[in-house]
Amino acid sequence: MTKTSSFSAPRGVPDYLPPTSAEFVAVRDGLVRTARLAGYGHIELPIFEETALFARGVGESTDVVSKEMWTFADRNGESFTLRPEGTAGVMRAVIEHNLDRGQLPVKLCYAGPFFRYERPQKGRYRQLQQVGVEAIGIDDPALDAEVIAVADTGFRTLGLSDYRLEITSLGDDSCRPQYRELLQDFLFKLPLDEETRRRAEINPLRVLDDKRAEVQEMTADAPLMIDHLSESAKAHFDQVLGFLDGMGMSYVVNPRMVRGLDYYTKTTFEFVHDGLGAQSGIGGGGRYDGLMAQLGGQPLSGIGFGIGVDRTVLALEAEGKTAVDRPRIDVFGVPLGDLAKQHLVPLAAQLRAAGIRTDLAYGGRGMKGAMKAADKSGARFALVLGDREVTEGQIGLKNLSNGEQRSIPLDEAVAQVAAALAGE
Structure with a gap:
């Protein structure tokens, strides 16, 4: 009878397990x-920060802040939030740490889990990896092009x-305030529902990002x-487009694009x-000229991106x-x-020290079971050692792709295996 665990992962939080976890990594x-x-x-x-950091940096009109943040109070009643994105925390x-007082630009990279309270979908999780x-x-503009090229090259x-x-x-x-007024004049003439009209008052650009067909x-x-x-913008x-052209990168200018964060x-x-259906984005970003000053720092600009690891895995699939x-x-x-195991355990350690990824059959398996495990492991070679071979100072080196096996000196196993791997 199979025992069933009474525990399971939280809804929308995936486990990454071998062998498919290799793709994620x-x-x-x-x-x-x-x-x-x-x-x-x-x-x-940090996995969590003060809630005010994200409310101020990401924007209170965004879905991320208004609907999707995992927020909690600590024992002192202070409000903290599991990080929903990375830029505000980096800034x-x-x-x-006064990094902005040193050599500029400050160029930083990060990877890890982020958290959004939303309806879980395939490749779109409550704990997402970026x-x-x-x-x-x-x-x-050259730095903008570099950031985009880093993602594209990846x-x-x-x-x-x-x-x-x-x-x-x-x-x-120099042009956003005038455009904001122009867009609001347009939006306020539409029969918008109360929530959408309120959003138009706070950040009218967010209305253009509404996915409802009637609003679109x-x-x-x-x-x-x-x-x-403006002329400068x-x-x-x-x-930026000129630099992308110079690097031979193809692109589509999408004038209706509105990213989900206010600082862009x-x-x-x-x-x-497009192979991912309606949720087709695999990564994106942009420039955020006013964010540092908004968070209490110098009035310095920045640009970055976030790429969804889970989404990229699905795109490859x-x-x-x-x-x-x-x-x-x-x-x-x-x-x-047992005698063979006493020799293979230290030999495996020597192979790993030489940079050769090595595993062993444990648990006293017989020949058939151990070779079946070797085949399933995906290894290129098997080292087969019996007690008799130990006394003879030999070990079998088997090519698992074609089944060929030959005996090699036990004390030369590391060098011989390295040569065999290099020769394929």
Whole structure:
């Protein structure tokens, strides 16, 4: 009779288990590796922060703050929130530790879990996994292009191809106030429901991001920010596109794009994969010129992105591809007898010290069961050792792809295995 656990993971919080967890790790590490190549240093953020940080930084009119945050009071009654995104926390750390007083831009990269209280869907979880980068302190269109290219290169390196980059400009302080007034004049003439009208009063751009068909139909002719950019904002956007052109990157200008966070200004972008259906975004970001000053720091600019690891895994799956370039181990040891195990355990340690990923059959399995475990492991070779071979100073090296086996000296096993792996 199978025993059933009385516990299960919280709703919308996935477990990552072998062997499929290898894909998750490969995607996460691949995206981080690309950021490292561009000079982004690691930052480890707290899992929770003061609620006011996100309310002020992300924006109280956003769905993230108004509907999706996991907020709790500690024993002293202070309000904290599980981080829903990374940029506000990075900016808080940069200000707190005076990184903005040193060499600019401050280039940082992070990876880990973030939390949104929303209806769980495939690849869209309440505990979601992201890789993000932030470049803080310099307002340069070339830096915008670099950040976008880091994300694009990360996707390409993983093997993704059927996605597109959508980009727009959300203007700056020299044109946003006028556009806000123009958009509100348009929206207030529409038969909006009370909640949507209130949103239009706080942040009218958020109404353009409404996914309801009736609202989208009503706002189809709304004025667009990209048509009302100031000369400086337009020049900035044109330069960003010029740098992307110079790198040979393809993109689509989407003037109706509205990201879900209030701090975005100027360059704003999203990577979209149609193989994921309605929830097609796999990552995105933009520039946030006023965020640092809003959080109590210097009036410095910044730009960054967040990429969904789970979403990227699904995008690879939709294309029939994998980011895993090799199995979890190289060699699987098969001890046949207690004396053999006494020699294989230290041999496995020597192989691992040499950088060869090694596992063993444990539990006193017989030959058939141990070889079955070796085949399932995905290893390229098996080392088969019986008590008789120990006395003869030999060990069997079996190629698991073609079944060929040969005897090699036991005291030369590490070198011989390394040569066999290099020779394939």
